[in-house]
Amino acid sequence: MVLGFVKSAGRAYYRAKGYFPATIRGNDFKLDPYHFAFWSAASQERWxxxxxxxxxxxxxxxxxxxxxxxxxxxxxxxxxxxxxxxxxxxxxxxxxxxxxxxxxxxxxxxxxxxGVAVAAEAGLLKMATFGDNPGDSKTSLLQNEAQYFVHVLAITWADFIQKAQxxxxxxxxxxxxxxxxxxxxxxxxxxxxxxxxxxxxxxxxxxxxxxxxxxxxxxxxxxxxxxxxxxxxxxxxxxxxxxxxxxxxxxxxxxxxxx
Known part of the structure; x- marks a missing residue:
């Protein structure tokens, strides 16, 4: 219970502050406070x-x-x-x-x-998460039969190389x-x-x-x-x-x- 309170308080504090300060491999960063637990782990070499x-x-x-x-x-x-x-x-x-x-x-x-996918074929594709929430790092073009999905634009690697060089x-x-x-x-x-x-x-x-x-x-x-x-x-x-x-x-x- 105490740990949960501390996490909730920390979450509220950094959201009010507008960022979470962390040092990753010697570089100081201001980071989004909604992932402060992850950023803390990354700064401590636990990710x-x-x-x-x-x-x-x-x-x-x-x-x-x-x-x-x-x-x-x-x-x-x-x-x-x-x-x-x-x-x-x-x-x-x-x-x-x-x-x-x-x-x-x-x-x-x-x-x-x-904000596009790089895929084998260009077009408008469906993607959804294999996890629990949007943006949870498990979103995949393979999970296109899920009940909740988003349409995303995809470009091919060849198109990217040709345009960006x-x-x-x-x-x-x-x-x-x-x-x-x-x-x-x-x-x-x-x-x-x-x-x-x-x-x-x-x-x-x-x-x-x-x-x-x-x-x-x-x-x-x-x-x-x-x-x-x-x-x-x-x-x-x-x-x-x-x-x-x-x-x-x-x-x-x-x-x-x-x-």
């Missing part, structure tokens, strides 16, 4: 510290970072302090609202936040709640020609059980030109581990890289 490690390792002052599935912006905020420019995509309108709020609070003018892309992060299985093959030519490091989250459990292992195999085939694969703890793994039944039954995070 995906290896993700911040990857961003720090592969970005430089002249680099470009691309984030497909940016949510409310933890990776975007950190990356914006490390590189020249950031392109990020977040089609969920609720998450996008908080993402833009966080960018405005911190006056990050090197970030291009796009991003230079010196050194790292791409993809966390699209299952849409990666259709998206990655459409990106193969660009990835093979340019070889940015690819930080990829896989969501095989959102697929029909009979299709999971084949989907993981197709994903690996599309990325076969990368010589090295690392797990979420940045430990090298073999291709057989990526193709294991265990990997197809769990949510995974992998780094594909030349080094």
């Amino acid at each position: 995906e510290p290896s993700t911040f490690d990857v961003i720090t390792k592969y970005l430089s002052p002249e680099a470009t970072y691309i984030d497909i599935g940016a949510w409310i912006g933890p990776t975007v905020l950190h990356a914006a302090k490390q590189c020249k420019q950031v392109y990020c995509f977040e089609p969920d309108p609720t998450a996008l609202r908080f993402l833009n709020w966080n960018l405005d609070l911190n006056e990050l003018h090197n970030v291009h936040a796009l 991003p230079e010196n892309v050194s790292l791409i992060k993809i966390d699209t709640e299952g849409a990666e299985f259709d998206l990655i093959p459409t990106m193969r030519e660009y990835l093979e020609d340019n070889r940015p490091a690819l930080f990829l989250s896989t969501h095989a459990p959102y697929l029909d059980e009979s299709k999971r292992m084949d989907a993981m195999a197709a994903l690996l085939d599309a990325l076969s030109f990368y010589p090295n694969i690392y797990d979420e703890f940045l430990k090298p793994i073999g291709r057989d581990e990526f193709l294991s039944r265990k990997a197809s039954e769990e949510f995974g995070t992998y780094l594909f890289a030349d080094d």
Whole structure:
């Protein structure tokens, strides 16, 4: 009861203040107060510290970072302090609202936040959450038969590259709640020609059980030109581990890289 009161009081205080102050990897930020518990965890290295490690390792002052599935912006905020420019995509309108709020609070003018999905085909698509609430980081193009859904605009990777022509892309992060299985093959030519490091989250459990292992195999085939694969703890793994039944039954995070 006491803990609940403290959380409620903290929530009310930061909402009245207009932001939650936090330091992430040495950089001070003003952050939306509606996610203050998450921001507190991120600042204390209790949320995906290896993700911040990857961003720090592969970005430089002249680099470009691309984030497909940016949510409310933890990776975007950190990356914006490390590189020249950031392109990020977040089609969920609720998450996008908080993402833009966080960018405005911190006056990050090197970030291009796009409220569209990057998908295998362009158009107007349905998406809904696999979780409980809009904007909860589990919104997916695969969850298009849910009772409550939103329509979102989608562009292809080829269209984005043609229009934006991003230079010196050194790292791409993809966390699209299952849409990666259709998206990655459409990106193969660009990835093979340019070889940015690819930080990829896989969501095989959102697929029909009979299709999971084949989907993981197709994903690996599309990325076969990368010589090295690392797990979420940045430990090298073999291709057989990526193709294991265990990997197809769990949510995974992998780094594909030349080094």
